[in-house]
Amino acid sequence: MSWYLAAPLAFPFLTAVLTFLIRSSKVGRWISLAGNVVLLVTALLLISQIYKEGILVTQMGNWGAPFGITIVADYLSSAMILITAITATAVSIYAIADIDSHKEHLGYHALFNVLIGGVIGAFLTGDLFNLYVWFEVMLISSFGLLILGGSKEQIDGGVKYVTLNLISTILFLTGIGLLYGIAGTLNLADLAVTVPNLENQGLVSVIAVLFMIAFGVKAALFPLFFWLPASYHTPAFSVSAIFAGLLTKVGVYALIRMFTLIFNGDLVFTHTILLWVAALTMITGVLGAAAQNDFRKILSFHIVSQIGYMIMGLALMTPLAITGAVFYLVHHIIVKANLFLVAGVARILTGFTDLEKIGGLYKSAPLLALLFLIPAFSLAGFPPLSGFWAKYILVAAALKINSWFIAMIALLVGLLTIYSMTKIWAEAFWKPHPSGLSPELSQINCKNQFLLLTPIALLAALTLIIGFIPQPFILFAETAAEQLLNPSLYIAAVLGNFS
Amino acid sequence: MESLLAIAIGVLVATSVYLMLARNVLRFIFGLVLISNAANLTLFVAGRLTAGIPPLIKKGEIAPVGPVANALPQALVLTAIVIGFGLFAFALVLMFRTYTTLGTLYSDEMRVAEPREDTVI
Numbered sequence: 001m002s003w004y005l006a007a008p009l010a011f012p013f014l015t016a017v018l019t020f021l022i023r024s025s026k027v028g029r030w031i032s033l034a035g036n037v038v039l040l041v042t043a044l045l046l047i048s049q050i051y052k053e054g055i056l057v058t059q060m061g062n063w064g065a066p067f068g069i070t071i072v073a074d075y076l077s078s079a080m081i082l083i084t085a086i087t088a089t090a091v092s093i094y095a096i097a098d099i100d101s102h103k104e105h106l107g108y109h110a111l112f113n114v115l116i117g118g119v120i121g122a123f124l125t126g127d128l129f130n131l132y133v134w135f136e137v138m139l140i141s142s143f144g145l146l147i148l149g150g151s152k153e154q155i156d157g158g159v160k161y162v163t164l165n166l167i168s169t170i171l172f173l174t175g176i177g178l179l180y181g182i183a184g185t186l187n188l189a190d191l192a193v194t195v196p197n198l199e200n201q202g203l204v205s206v207i208a209v210l211f212m213i214a215f216g217v218k219a220a221l222f223p224l225f226f227w228l229p230a231s232y233h234t235p236a237f238s239v240s241a242i243f244a245g246l247l248t249k250v251g252v253y254a255l256i257r258m259f260t261l262i263f264n265g266d267l268v269f270t271h272t273i274l275l276w277v278a279a280l281t282m283i284t285g286v287l288g289a290a291a292q293n294d295f296r297k298i299l300s301f302h303i304v305s306q307i308g309y310m311i312m313g314l315a316l317m318t319p320l321a322i323t324g325a326v327f328y329l330v331h332h333i334i335v336k337a338n339l340f341l342v343a344g345v346a347r348i349l350t351g352f353t354d355l356e357k358i359g360g361l362y363k364s365a366p367l368l369a370l371l372f373l374i375p376a377f378s379l380a381g382f383p384p385l386s387g388f389w390a391k392y393i394l395v396a397a398a399l400k401i402n403s404w405f406i407a408m409i410a411l412l413v414g415l416l417t418i419y420s421m422t423k424i425w426a427e428a429f430w431k432p433h434p435s436g437l438s439p440e441l442s443q444i445n446c447k448n449q450f451l452l453l454t455p456i457a458l459l460a461a462l463t464l465i466i467g468f469i470p471q472p473f474i475l476f477a478e479t480a481a482e483q484l485l486n487p488s489l490y491i492a493a494v495l496g497n498f499s
Numbered sequence: 500m501e502s503l504l505a506i507a508i509g510v511l512v513a514t515s516v517y518l519m520l521a522r523n524v525l526r527f528i529f530g531l532v533l534i535s536n537a538a539n540l541t542l543f544v545a546g547r548l549t550a551g552i553p554p555l556i557k558k559g560e561i562a563p564v565g566p567v568a569n570a571l572p573q574a575l576v577l578t579a580i581v582i583g584f585g586l587f588a589f590a591l592v593l594m595f596r597t598y599t600t601l602g603t604l605y606s607d608e609m610r611v612a613e614p615r616e617d618t619v620i
Binding site for chain 1: 542582
């Protein structure tokens with residue numbers, strides 16, 4: 001058993017148990033932070049190991065590949081784990097100042113770390129049923145986090161979040177059942193070998209659509225995204241930041257994994273649907289955001305529209321497009337989590353997130369304004385920030401294979417994104433405060449100021465680094481795309497001794 | 500036997516879709532319980548039904564001899580039932596909390612997180 005693979009999976013759960021046991025003490029928050037820093041170290045070790053050796057595989061309980069549960073990490077998984085660890089560390093610093101002791105006593109830190117563990121498990125597993133289990137681990141802890149505190153808004157958003165996600169879970173399970181019925185295996189690599197040789201390819205396409213809907217709900221794709229803007233603006237800011245950064249992206253990861261590895265036989269059918277869904281997701285998301293007037297609601301709708309870009313990369317299915325999708329995933333997690341953290345500070349300063357009730361932050365808190373500008377411009381795709389490169393690669397990929405239509409949509413949605421970001425900028429930062437107040441950063445005591453702004457500054461710095469030195473990141477994404485488009489590498493790594 | 504179970508699954512799904520279309524979220528949850536059982540049955544049938552041949556390994560052998568029942572789908576269904584139980588326990592408590600905090604179980608009236616434009620002003 002490889003410790004490189006087991007460690008990032010074990011530490012979040014260890015941290016969760018420890019923080020649950022001492023949930024009434026204030027030490028819990030520091031343990032949570034320490035646990036996430038350790039996780040970051042293990043994620044770095046894992047990615048450097050994969051850089052040296054290629055795809056890493058370990059069989060749990062030493063049962064051979066198609067029978068036991070396989071844990072496998074390639075370039076995409078390891079990048080996702082690293083970015084999860086970075087976001088989790090940033091949010092756990094922020095949470096020290098943001099989460100009150102009542103929520104800590106209710107078990108915030110334990111739920112948070114279980115959530116991180118579930119996310120990492122989903123990235124690492126090489127078995128379909130195991131993926132289902134990790135999704136459930138993630139889901140149940142996210143339910144808890146979402147309604148922690150129990151305000152009216154949270155319960156209301158929670159009902160929609162819980163019910164729609166449970167439906168997706170059931171569709172996922174049905175899909176697993178049917179796929180097992182025709183293929184007789186649930187190991188992803190084994191499925192990749194078995195599925196193309198099945199007689200009944202029509203049934204495979206049906207099952208592919210079932211998975212598309214199940215993961216589409218999790219990823220908040222076009223007709224299935226309604227739970228997201230209904231709930232993401234209700235919980236604590238640390239919770240929305242980690243949700244916005246990671247949860248939908250696990251759905252996107254699952255889609256990328258399934259539709260490059262297993263359902264790659266009938267590209268004309270499946271990937272055409274994905275392309276249309278991507279276009280509609282981008283448009284509805286950005287239009288929904290334009291209609292909103294609340295800091296967090298605008299950002300929530302933008303998650304939906306940005307998911308469209310990643311699915312567009314998957315739908316085009318060329319090496320450049322997949323490179324773009326992987327790059328976009330990584331860039332988006334950092335930027336989106338950061339914007340929610342900024343919204344949290346704006347809320348602490350002004351008391352509201354409704355854009356009509358706040359203002360004047362540019363004058364009274366220029367540092368916060370600067371820290372907002374970096375992720376906001378990056379999201380909108382201003383050069384030379386990370387979002388520019390992500391959008392550039394995707395549009396270039398679309399133009400290269402003459403998909404003028406989707407390229408046009410992507411550019412148009414980018415333009416409308418700028419509109420929303422300028423709206424937040426103009427309302428929250430530029431216009432004078434409606435009641436003439438001057439909400440300065442010095443209202444918050446020094447320690448909390450440090451705890452709230454450090455993670456924002458770190459994530460903004462990361463955005464700048466990706467923006468100014470994109471070459472290594474693009475190369476990394478290219479290698480990841482190469483691995484995704486050559487499933488034989490993945491299959492050989494997992495089933496090596498059998499074929 | 501397979502076709503009988505397939506019909507049963509169909510009836511379960513139809514009933515649960517009817518229940519889930521109701522405005523009352525409690526009915527929705529009951530529909531969800533039924534459809535999750537339909538999914539469990541699908542998983543079970545997908546493993547092929549073989550009656551009366553338990554997958555037991557004789558003393559001295561390392562694998563069962565001849566055709567035996569597939570034990571894997573049962574293990575999967577068991578896992579799914581346990582997970583489903585946890586999720587529905589949570590969902591039921593959430594509905595109870597919804598009723599006590601919001602005072603309604605009708606999804607049309609749940610507009611706290613997303614108020615209508617005309618009621619805001």
